[in-house]
Amino acid sequence: MSKRVLRVVFFIAGFVVLEPALAQATCRFVRIVDWPVRIVRSHIIVDGAINGQKVGIFLDTGGARSLVMRSAATRLDLPRRDAPGVRMFGIGGETKAEIAVIDEFKLGEMPIKGLQLLVAGEGDSGPDFDVLLGEDFLYRFDVEFDLPHNAVRLYQPKDCATASLAYWTKDAVGEVEIDRIDDKQPKIAFTVSINGKDTDAILDSGAWSTMLTTAQATALGVTANSAGTAPAGTSRGLGSKTLDWYVGAFQSFAIGNEEIPDVRIRYADIYRDTTYTDTTSRITKNIARNQPMLLGADFLRAHRVLVSHSQRKMYFTYVGGPVFDIGERRVPATKASEPPAKPGP
Numbered sequence: 001m002s003k004r005v006l007r008v009v010f011f012i013a014g015f016v017v018l019e020p021a022l023a024q025a026t027c028r029f030v031r032i033v034d035w036p037v038r039i040v041r042s043h044i045i046v047d048g049a050i051n052g053q054k055v056g057i058f059l060d061t062g063g064a065r066s067l068v069m070r071s072a073a074t075r076l077d078l079p080r081r082d083a084p085g086v087r088m089f090g091i092g093g094e095t096k097a098e099i100a101v102i103d104e105f106k107l108g109e110m111p112i113k114g115l116q117l118l119v120a121g122e123g124d125s126g127p128d129f130d131v132l133l134g135e136d137f138l139y140r141f142d143v144e145f146d147l148p149h150n151a152v153r154l155y156q157p158k159d160c161a162t163a164s165l166a167y168w169t170k171d172a173v174g175e176v177e178i179d180r181i182d183d184k185q186p187k188i189a190f191t192v193s194i195n196g197k198d199t200d201a202i203l204d205s206g207a208w209s210t211m212l213t214t215a216q217a218t219a220l221g222v223t224a225n226s227a228g229t230a231p232a233g234t235s236r237g238l239g240s241k242t243l244d245w246y247v248g249a250f251q252s253f254a255i256g257n258e259e260i261p262d263v264r265i266r267y268a269d270i271y272r273d274t275t276y277t278d279t280t281s282r283i284t285k286n287i288a289r290n291q292p293m294l295l296g297a298d299f300l301r302a303h304r305v306l307v308s309h310s311q312r313k314m315y316f317t318y319v320g321g322p323v324f325d326i327g328e329r330r331v332p333a334t335k336a337s338e339p340p341a342k343p344g345p
Contacts, residue, residue: 020167027160042208049106055130062204063134072130174256207296212267216292222248298325
């Protein structure tokens with residue numbers, strides 16, 4: 001995302017000063033923007049516009065780069081040119097990278113003039129969304145996903161280093177530390193536990209469902225021949241190739257103070273098509289960066305979540321419904337002083 005976008009957002013911050021009440025008196029948790037969002041086929045969508053034409057803006061914490069979908073760039077008749085030296089991969093393999101010139105871009109109600117964005121995506125994104133707003137933009141803020149109230153909010157904290165930022169509740173709150181952000185490849189990375197074993201994960205609001213790599217599922221003792229494993233269809237992402245999905249049975253899943261026994265989670269060879277051979281060195285490279293688990297939009301729908309990039313921490317509370325959206329209705333127990341909830345329908 002262009003630095004111009006960021007300058008506009010910070011400019012608006014001077015006019016929007018909404019501060020939720022927090023226990024630490026010196027902490028100012030300044031709300032920058034409150035976006036109404038729509039959930040369309042598990043996509044978290046903010047309404048916007050490009051050159052006066054309405055577009056859907058897809059909030060994707062798993063995307064390291066913000067971009068315009070190629071099908072949308074064609075429909076909107078955006079001027080484009082090649083992006084030399086840029087290679088982009090997603091589920092389904094490589095996608096050609098271009099650069100689009102946009103006269104006016106509206107993110108919610110915020111207008112930005114003279115913007116350039118990457119263009120990618122080999123399939124037709126359809127009517128759901130036209131722009132992917134990635135972690136390269138979102139990591140500049142603390143981001144609250146309040147999907148039960150159809151809202152996503154951006155904050156700038158001031159003097160909040162040790163304050164709990166889960167302002168919406170006085171009950172037990174789940175917390176997990178997130179890794180330091182890499183400016184060149186930003187992602188929200190942390191550790192969960194599956195079958196009692198630590199598993200590296202990222203929060204990926206762009207993943208319609210939580211998923212594991214086949215290699216990680218195998219490391220946890222689940223294969224295509226395991227009891228409870230079943231085929232779960234095919235899909236593709238930015239690339240043109242499709243992936244075969246499975247659903248596997250796992251003994252437990254835990255994150256922070258939540259634990260769910262006997263869970264079923266999707267898995268596939270997600271990064272199968274993310275390798276390429278460097279024409280100069282003739283070395284085969286893999287762009288996958290140790291992401292054995294993508295915690296997806298299903299987790300966000302079942303929780304209220306605040307990603308505090310400033311504190312390198314994620315806060316969450318369970319609000320109801322299936323945590324992993326594969327038809328299961330297991331609910332998490334809370335590991336705290338209060339008695340745990342019983343898994344139920």
